[in-house]
Structures are given as structure tokens and as C-alpha cells.
Amino acid sequence: MVTIYDIAKKTGFSVTTVSKAINNYPDVSEKTKKAILQAVDEMKYLPNSSARTLTTKKSWTIGVVFVEPLGIGMKHPFFNEVIESFKQCVEVFEYDLLFASRNLQNRHKSYLEHFRYRGVDGIVVVCSDVEDSQAQELMNASIPCVVIDLNSQSSSVVFSDNLGGSKLAVEYLHSLGHKRIAHIAGHETTFAGQQRLEGYRANMKELSLEVPEDYIVSGEYFSQEGGYEAMKKLLQLKDLPTAIYAAGDSLAIGAIEAIQEKGWSVPNDFSIIGFDDISLAKHMSPRLTTIRQQTDLIGQRAGELLLKQINEKRKIIEQIQIPVKLMIRDSCKNVD
Missing domain, CATH: 3.40.50.2300 (Response regulator)
Incomplete structure (x- = not known):
């Protein structure tokens, strides 16, 4: 089985540097990180999850909440596209996603309580409802959090223009x-x-x-x-x-x-x-x-912003607005 020492030997970096790169520490340059992660991929290195959790004091899990009133859930096109992009961003650093069940509210447990119990490292919330109390609770909590499709002064947010x-x-x-x-x-x-x-x-x-x-x-x-x-x-x-x-x-x-x-x-x-x-x-x-x-960019920016909070071990409040684009097709015409 490939070990972290094998990765260090192949890349020429120290075991400490390899460990930091794999665990996305901020004091490793992007060039070094890219070289190490490429070797990880080529050698099919699989870190032991329990050992990694003990070493880094992270669960390597991110909670996902989608708050919407139509009951469409993961079939909703906006949610589907944004979360896929978000997933691609965080899975590079070996994070797993934990989706909150919509049945939680029926059990008198909030999303925040659920995620704290599960020990997630951070939470991404997709929510357009400015009055949703569950989303507000998540935004006001100390746990790293990024909210998509809302603006807020108490949490990091990513939304379209x-x-x-x-x-x-x-x-x-x-x-x-x-x-x-x-x-x-x-x-x-x-x-x-x-x-x-x-x-x-x-x-x-x-x-x-x-x-x-x-x-x-x-x-x-x-x-x-x-x-x-x-x-x-x-x-x-x-x-x-x-x-x-x-x-x-x-x-x-x-x-x-x-x-x-x-x-x-x-x-x-x-x-x-x-x-x-x-x-x-x-x-x-x-x-x-x-x-x-730009759902791909929304998901990517949300992932980067949440990882930054997790790695720096602090809550960051930042607003990111994503540009939009006019797509001209066939449903409009000139009038006399």
C-alpha cells in the first residue's frame, strides 16, 4: 500500500510538506501543492481517514443544506449545477459532502444542531428565502459557513448579479x-x-x-x-x-x-x-x-471561500457577486 513516505520520496519534498499539501494547509505554495497532488493521484494514494482525522482534528466532511419551498430537492436545476461545481472544488482536497435530510425539522432538530453532532468542518447553504430561520441560524453561528443565493452581513455569501x-x-x-x-x-x-x-x-x-x-x-x-x-x-x-x-x-x-x-x-x-x-x-x-x-463559478467560489475559512480556522464574512450574461435566442423579436 502506498504511504505518505512514498509520496515524499517520489516528489522530493519532506513528509511534513506532503502532509500539509494533502491537508490543504495555506503555507504550501500552489506549485508545490499541485506537484504533490499529482503524485498522489498517479500513485493512487489513499490516506487512512481515522488517522487523518486524529492528525488534523478535522472530519473532512462538509454539510450541505438546500432550503426551497417547492419540494424539488436535488432535482432542482440551480441546486444540482451549483452543488456539482462546489463538489468538484472541495473533493480535490478529499472532502466528503453530507446532505441534510429535509425530515430533520419534523424531529425538532435544527440543521445547525445536526451538523454539530456530525462534526462537520463547514457548511454550504443554498437558500433564496430571506425569512428562513434555519438559514439565519446557520449564518449567525460560529462554524465556517458560506451561503449561496442570499446576501448577508453575518456570513460569507455568493450570489449572482x-x-x-x-x-x-x-x-x-x-x-x-x-x-x-x-x-x-x-x-x-x-x-x-x-x-x-x-x-x-x-x-x-x-x-x-x-x-x-x-x-x-x-x-x-x-x-x-x-x-x-x-x-x-x-x-x-x-x-x-x-x-x-x-x-x-x-x-x-x-x-x-x-x-x-x-x-x-x-x-x-x-x-x-x-x-x-x-x-x-x-x-x-x-x-x-x-x-x-454562471452556476459553475458560483459553486467554485463558494467552495474556495469555505475552504479558506476551514483552513484558517476562523469565520470570514465576505460577499462575492458573480456576473451574469445575456443569452440571445429565439423568444424575442423586434416590434414596429
């Missing part, structure tokens, strides 16, 4: 000649919903475009059904919008369904733009114009 995304969406529709632009909003308790609505209002005002009160309709928690019901309300208006900016791709897909059900067409009768760029967006008909969230 929702305001900038709204600006891209509204300005693009305006560049096509649209002046009557409606908004299907996310739920008012969600960070993304609040930010994207705020961005919509601000940029409509900046372009001197009127926003009738009934041009803003809630799509609830970003579901396809929510988008469908919201669009049905918009289609009942006397003064119909020519374009709709939906706060999420699922909302946009539901809106297109409602439009087509009435015998109208996208983009000939209505232009639709979404937000997220889920995998379905480029395969549906019409292909959805949308604002892309």
Missing part, C-alpha cells in the same frame, strides 16, 4: 422596440425575486418607460405553474404588454405555455425573456432568450 441581469433583460427588450414590458416576479420573500423586481423597476424608470401596477404579477416560487398562472392574468389586461421579463426560466416556460394555449405565438405576438439559463432553455421551442447564471 440579479440587478445587473434585470438591466440586461429590460435594455435588450427596449432595444427591440418594446415599451410595454411586464414582469413576472419571483416570490417577495426570496432574495432573487426581490433583486430582480428592483432591477426591473429601476431600469424601466431609467428608460422612462411606464410600469402600470397590473404589469407586475407574482409567479410565486419560480415554478412553471406560477409562470403559467401569472401570464393568464397578464393576458386578461385591456392594454396588453408586448414583452414579458420573467424572473426565472421556469416562470418563462409557464408563461409561454399560457400564451400558446390561447392561440398566440412567441415571439410573434409576445417576446419573452427569462433568467437562469437552465439546460432546457436552449432545447425548447422557441429557444428561450435568458440571463445566464
